[in-house]
Amino acid sequence: MTQEIKERVLLLFKECDALLEGHFKLTSGKHSAWYFEKIRLIEKPQVLERIVGLLVEKVKNDNIAFDYVVSPAYGAIAIGFLAALKLGKKFAFTQRVEEKMAFRPGWIGLEAGERAVIVEDILTTGGSIQEVIEALKQRGISVAGVYVLVDRTAGEVLMEGKPVGSLLALKVEAFEPEGCPLCQKGIPLAKPGASDKKT
Numbered sequence: 001m002t003q004e005i006k007e008r009v010l011l012l013f014k015e016c017d018a019l020l021e022g023h024f025k026l027t028s029g030k031h032s033a034w035y036f037e038k039i040r041l042i043e044k045p046q047v048l049e050r051i052v053g054l055l056v057e058k059v060k061n062d063n064i065a066f067d068y069v070v071s072p073a074y075g076a077i078a079i080g081f082l083a084a085l086k087l088g089k090k091f092a093f094t095q096r097v098e099e100k101m102a103f104r105p106g107w108i109g110l111e112a113g114e115r116a117v118i119v120e121d122i123l124t125t126g127g128s129i130q131e132v133i134e135a136l137k138q139r140g141i142s143v144a145g146v147y148v149l150v151d152r153t154a155g156e157v158l159m160e161g162k163p164v165g166s167l168l169a170l171k172v173e174a175f176e177p178e179g180c181p182l183c184q185k186g187i188p189l190a191k192p193g194a195s196d197k198k199t
């Protein structure tokens, strides 16, 4: 990923206010100068379409064969759907069925032997993506690739032993409150809306 594309992605994230700069209390309790408000990504479809367009270019460049784009509910559905539309592939999503990430009954495809690319919004620990991989394996579907808009581990987390494709690989520095340089500067602390699911 070239520097130029990285800068375009950063601008698009800022354009839809998905990437906020300031002083934030994270769910971990640590403080950070950056915060991703990922729900904002789907609030402006016109901006999201341009972001997904860049991700689609990356998938095309990797030149892999697959049948489906699969995303976990809910935030990533719009992202995966747009990607599938642009790539000319089928789309499906997983959701929590009795706590477990699964395909609810009703999908008529998703057959054994097919190949899927997983598209997620933000990779933090890889937990959700791992659950999608398990749901695909249960149906005998192989994982041809994993792509995210933002990789917050900056390439540290591998899925199925392979690197995750991302538009932004960016490890956001987080500080313990006692040693936080932003607190020391007296910048007011904001606690953004907590995400409802583990990523």
Ligand SMILES: [Zn+2]
Pocket: 023, 031, 032, 177, 180, 181, 182, 183, 184, 189
């Ligand atoms: Zn602080």
